Amino acid sequence: MTNLLTPQTALMITGRSGLVGSALWRYFQNLDYSKLIGARSSECDLENWQQTHDFFHKYRPEAVVMAAAKVGGIQANATFPVDFLEKNLLIQLNVLRAAHSSDVKKLLFLGSSCIYPKMANQPILETELMNGELEETNEAYAIAKISGIFHVKAYRKQYGRKWVSAMPTNLYGPGDNFEAMSSHVMPALIAKFHQARVLEKPFVTVWGSGKPKREFLFVDDLAEACHLVLDKYDSDEPINIGYGEDISIGDLAHLISDIIGFSGEIQFDTSKPDGTPRKLLDSRKVNSLGWKPRTALKDGIAKTYEWYKKSFEAS
Numbered sequence: 001m002t003n004l005l006t007p008q009t010a011l012m013i014t015g016r017s018g019l020v021g022s023a024l025w026r027y028f029q030n031l032d033y034s035k036l037i038g039a040r041s042s043e044c045d046l047e048n049w050q051q052t053h054d055f056f057h058k059y060r061p062e063a064v065v066m067a068a069a070k071v072g073g074i075q076a077n078a079t080f081p082v083d084f085l086e087k088n089l090l091i092q093l094n095v096l097r098a099a100h101s102s103d104v105k106k107l108l109f110l111g112s113s114c115i116y117p118k119m120a121n122q123p124i125l126e127t128e129l130m131n132g133e134l135e136e137t138n139e140a141y142a143i144a145k146i147s148g149i150f151h152v153k154a155y156r157k158q159y160g161r162k163w164v165s166a167m168p169t170n171l172y173g174p175g176d177n178f179e180a181m182s183s184h185v186m187p188a189l190i191a192k193f194h195q196a197r198v199l200e201k202p203f204v205t206v207w208g209s210g211k212p213k214r215e216f217l218f219v220d221d222l223a224e225a226c227h228l229v230l231d232k233y234d235s236d237e238p239i240n241i242g243y244g245e246d247i248s249i250g251d252l253a254h255l256i257s258d259i260i261g262f263s264g265e266i267q268f269d270t271s272k273p274d275g276t277p278r279k280l281l282d283s284r285k286v287n288s289l290g291w292k293p294r295t296a297l298k299d300g301i302a303k304t305y306e307w308y309k310k311s312f313e314a315s
Helices: 019-030 049-059 074-079 081-101 136-159 185-198 219-232 249-260 284-288 297-314
Strands: 011-014 036-039 063-066 106-110 162-168 170-172 203-207 216-218 239-241 265-269
Touching (some): 019 036, 049 081, 081 106, 106 136, 170 297, 185 203, 239 284, 249 297
């Protein structure tokens, strides 16, 4: 295998049916990659070591993007911390072991911006990792992802693997999870405002004060960044992938309301947790590789809403 990825590279995408995995699959298909390998949960349970080992040794990928993970919003993370810790640790352990035993040359582990301390300096540099306490509502998931970063680093140190880790900001787009109990803030708000408009409700209630600020990246833009990082980045330090701007949850709610056409009132339930006050990544390192996001927030929300409406109407 050469140093650069080509359309003939045997590339595995774990979690290919999820938000990130499906975007990666679309992206590489559009580049005419002819040897894509998709690890669906029905074909291979990544929490099962033997199945994972056998899958890797059957298909022999040359490169892997680890997009499989147990994910969810504040409520899901706070309610099921054992699930978020154990499932992600198992997936990571099994995939990395299988990748090593099958001699995968290039691997990209995808973490999350929640790995950084709750009160990290803004915008958040990669060096902020382990510099403070985590946000309590998602610390189990964060600890699992931090473990993955150090696991990749350990393989680099002990075996000389050219494997890397990237930390995406909050993601959204077609294929997202819109379930009320387990979704992240963006899809949760889209579903809430859509249903309120259809049912002609007088108001929509948003969790928290609306003051926290978040950064959002359209998932198709992430796919392009992953290609560049997998191909050109080589360091044991994780690399941030962000949009470059953030928005308050209150302003986001009003933006989504306008896009969907909801004309009622927006109320904020301050009895619910806000989470981290602000979470904006410093993405200068990935920008220096030649990547910038292409999709404006308003346009990305509109595209996501169109996908949601088609999916919602079909179901």
